[in-house]
Amino acid sequence: MTKRSSSITIRDVAREAGVSVATVSRYLNQNAPVSEKLADRIQRVMDELDYIPQETARHLALRRKNAIGLLLTNMHNDFFGPLLAGIETIVRSEGYNLLVATCRPELQTDSYLPLGGHNTDGLLVFANSLGDEQIAQLSERGFPLVLIHKTPAEGVSVPFVTVENKAATRKLVDHLITAHGRRRILLMRGPEQQEDSYWREVGYRAALADHGIAFDEALTLRGSFEREVAYAALKTFLVDAQHPLFDAVFAGDDDAAVGVYEALKEAGLRIPEDVSVVGFDDSRMSPFLMPPLTTVRAPTEAVGSSAARQLFCLLEGETPELETLHPTDIVLRRSCGCAT
Amino acid sequence: MTKRSSSITIRDVAREAGVSVATVSRYLNQNAPVSEKLADRIQRVMDELDYIPQETARHLALRRKNAIGLLLTNMHNDFFGPLLAGIETIVRSEGYNLLVATCRPELQTDSYLPLGGHNTDGLLVFANSLGDEQIAQLSERGFPLVLIHKTPAEGVSVPFVTVENKAATRKLVDHLITAHGRRRILLMRGPEQQEDSYWREVGYRAALADHGIAFDEALTLRGSFEREVAYAALKTFLVDAQHPLFDAVFAGDDDAAVGVYEALKEAGLRIPEDVSVVGFDDSRMSPFLMPPLTTVRAPTEAVGSSAARQLFCLLEGETPELETLHPTDIVLRRSCGCAT
DNA sequence: ACCGCTTACGTAACCGGTTACATTATGGCA
DNA sequence: TGCCATAATGTAACCGGTTACGTAAGCGGT
Numbered sequence: 094m095t096k097r098s099s100s101i102t103i104r105d106v107a108r109e110a111g112v113s114v115a116t117v118s119r120y121l122n123q124n125a126p127v128s129e130k131l132a133d134r135i136q137r138v139m140d141e142l143d144y145i146p147q148e149t150a151r152h153l154a155l156r157r158k159n160a161i162g163l164l165l166t167n168m169h170n171d172f173f174g175p176l177l178a179g180i181e182t183i184v185r186s187e188g189y190n191l192l193v194a195t196c197r198p199e200l201q202t203d204s205y206l207p208l209g210g211h212n213t214d215g216l217l218v219f220a221n222s223l224g225d226e227q228i229a230q231l232s233e234r235g236f237p238l239v240l241i242h243k244t245p246a247e248g249v250s251v252p253f254v255t256v257e258n259k260a261a262t263r264k265l266v267d268h269l270i271t272a273h274g275r276r277r278i279l280l281m282r283g284p285e286q287q288e289d290s291y292w293r294e295v296g297y298r299a300a301l302a303d304h305g306i307a308f309d310e311a312l313t314l315r316g317s318f319e320r321e322v323a324y325a326a327l328k329t330f331l332v333d334a335q336h337p338l339f340d341a342v343f344a345g346d347d348d349a350a351v352g353v354y355e356a357l358k359e360a361g362l363r364i365p366e367d368v369s370v371v372g373f374d375d376s377r378m379s380p381f382l383m384p385p386l387t388t389v390r391a392p393t394e395a396v397g398s399s400a401a402r403q404l405f406c407l408l409e410g411e412t413p414e415l416e417t418l419h420p421t422d423i424v425l426r427r428s429c430g431c432a433t
Numbered sequence: 434m435t436k437r438s439s440s441i442t443i444r445d446v447a448r449e450a451g452v453s454v455a456t457v458s459r460y461l462n463q464n465a466p467v468s469e470k471l472a473d474r475i476q477r478v479m480d481e482l483d484y485i486p487q488e489t490a491r492h493l494a495l496r497r498k499n500a501i502g503l504l505l506t507n508m509h510n511d512f513f514g515p516l517l518a519g520i521e522t523i524v525r526s527e528g529y530n531l532l533v534a535t536c537r538p539e540l541q542t543d544s545y546l547p548l549g550g551h552n553t554d555g556l557l558v559f560a561n562s563l564g565d566e567q568i569a570q571l572s573e574r575g576f577p578l579v580l581i582h583k584t585p586a587e588g589v590s591v592p593f594v595t596v597e598n599k600a601a602t603r604k605l606v607d608h609l610i611t612a613h614g615r616r617r618i619l620l621m622r623g624p625e626q627q628e629d630s631y632w633r634e635v636g637y638r639a640a641l642a643d644h645g646i647a648f649d650e651a652l653t654l655r656g657s658f659e660r661e662v663a664y665a666a667l668k669t670f671l672v673d674a675q676h677p678l679f680d681a682v683f684a685g686d687d688d689a690a691v692g693v694y695e696a697l698k699e700a701g702l703r704i705p706e707d708v709s710v711v712g713f714d715d716s717r718m719s720p721f722l723m724p725p726l727t728t729v730r731a732p733t734e735a736v737g738s739s740a741a742r743q744l745f746c747l748l749e750g751e752t753p754e755l756e757t758l759h760p761t762d763i764v765l766r767r768s769c770g771c772a773t
Numbered sequence: 774a775c776c777g778c779t780t781a782c783g784t785a786a787c788c789g790g791t792t793a794c795a796t797t798a799t800g801g802c803a
Numbered sequence: 804t805g806c807c808a809t810a811a812t813g814t815a816a817c818c819g820g821t822t823a824c825g826t827a828a829g830c831g832g833t
Binding site for chain 4: 452453454455456459465466467468471490492493494495496
């Protein structure tokens with residue numbers, strides 16, 4: 094009772110039970126037969142001593158950490174809740190631990206990674222939390238990796254799971270044009286060099302092209318998929334007297350859309366009467382925003398869980414899906430101009 | 434290059450550099466002087482061999498895991514984003530890893546904990562992710578623990594950090610009564626046995642008492658701080674023809690408030706004209722809901738970071754604050770009836 | 774009675790680091 | 804010149820598990 098549990102080892106148990114450490118270990122792992130008589134005795138002694146196997150020792154002996162890591166770019170987006178939930182479910186069901194860290198390669202000088210082979214058996218890498226070179230390096234060393242919302246660079250073969258960006262965005266922008274007669278649609282870009290950003294822009298441009306509308310760089314802002322950034326960007330855009338007029342905003346994602354809402358409201362512009370606003374993700378709150386946000390439904394929790402599943406395929410030597418693309422579709426609410 | 438990095442040990446480095454493992458270790462940890470000549474040689478060899486120290490071996494030798502754990506009840510609430518962000522910042526700055534898991538003692542039979550002394554050096558325990566007995570047990574063993582949004586049971590001395598619940602709730606409900614003339618205020622309770630639930634109810638009752646309004650059990654629902662649960666509860670409440678009329682809802686938290694919004698709208702009830710709605714937390718989206726949600730501002734990210742800080746106090750042998758109570762205050766928006 | 778095979782268990786090496794202690798080299802001082 | 808304090812390095816035990824290998828007992832078949 095008063096004994097520090099940390100000091101009780103498998104040898105203590107073995108001694109008290111009058112057996113060898115091997116037998117105790119075998120009993121613990123159930124990986125070799127142990128007679129019932131000894132099993133009982135061992136169990137009794139373990140209870141008595143409050144024995145808890147030290148995982149670290151186990152890890153060292155087995156050369157695995159029983160943990161997988163999740164690298165995120167930040168945590169200030171409601172997008173990450175569902176993602177984490179999806180991942181955690183799978184990870185737990187496999188009996189693994191989940192390490193979480195944020196990381197932005199462009200912000201740090203040294204090559205130190207918070208998560209990697211030194212503390213995990215495999216990594217889930219979200220978007221740009223790692224650079225292409227870092228991914229290639231890990232992959233070359235045979236370290237199990239799966240990418241989330243990012244495709245690997247040319248030549249590196251790493252499973253990835255993401256969502257369909259382009260078609261849905263195109264459809265959404267097309268809706269703005271076709272259904273609501275919008276023609277000057279502001280593009281709120283996502284983070285630089287980010288893949289979702291890229292494909293959403295491609296979809297946006299395609300929709301414009303479909304209707305013979307010229308792409309206008311002046312109608313372009315950097316929203317970074319972050320509410321505050323989007324807010325600030327649009328705010329400065331609006332104070333600039335020279336700015337071209339616009340009648341709609343594709344916000345990049347739902348979080349940025351909220352920043353857009355904020356800036357528009359402060360400028361006295363009504364949504365959707367004066368300007369339509371649309372997002373991407375269909376985060377939990379978007380149906381309840383004022384007005385309800387027209388957006389693209391992305392199955393974020395499913396993305397998380399299938400990414401985790403692919404990683405476990407790798408860990409268990411099965412061959413994973415190299416590419417998992419979750420479908421998306423637009424959901425029309427009031428912010429684009431549709432009736433409730 | 435083609436060598437598996439996993440097979441390179443400190444002994445390899447030592448041999449190649451013509452020094453002892455002790456010297457390499459000392460150079461790595463900078464905890465004892467190493468001559469410049471050898472240091473250079475060691476560094477060169479490490480670069481050449483792509484040597485990465487195996488953390489698990491280190492953990493075993495040092496008898497610490499260099500990781501802290503966070504136990505959550507679930508991840509489907511926007512509340513957890515800021516909480517995690519606050520924690521992660523501190524954890525990273527201390528050079529530790531962060532393990533995250535969900536856990537509900539009432540839902541599981543065995544006493545197995547996903548996080549504990551076997552894989553972490555200390556634990557952040559959110560609300561009811563652990564039962565009182567489990568907390569007491571861990572605490573007795575001297576395992577570093579800090580509670581979040583929960584106070585320890587009588588007699589167990591564990592640091593905790595939470596927010597002021599009662600006074601703010603009382604003030605908010607008082608506002609409904611005084612400023613908006615509401616008298617039949619529905620109470621959407623939080624999770625059973627949960628402390629925030631309890632104190633918010635106490636605040637609610639106190640406000641009623643202040644105005645001589647009798648507490649009415651019939652005006653009471655279980656919302657569990659979850660949107661879906663709150664929605665379902667209110668939904669069935671509303672179809673029941675016998676139900677007493679009400680003119681306001683204290684939703685328990687912002688997430689539940691959204692569920693309340695949903696159910697009310699479907700019932701054709703206008704917010705705030707027909708019924709006022711108020712929440713708790715001031716989550717990121719609440720200013721942007723339709724209508725903007727009157728609520729209580731709780732510094733969730735600060736709660737996370739100060740909890741983590743207390744835990745590191747424990748780990749480093751300093752004496753932590755036993756009790757950290759973050760102040761809260763009401764923020765008035767339109768859902769209660771106030772003008773924008 | 775003897776052989777071979779299976780089953781239950783013990784011994785000791787091993788995983789890859791840290792570190793107490795021993796050892797050697799160096800410099801200051803009487 | 805001899806002696807001691809000090810600094811730099813090496814040796815080997817240790818952290819707490821797992822497991823290859825060896826051994827003894829039990830059992831069936833001829």
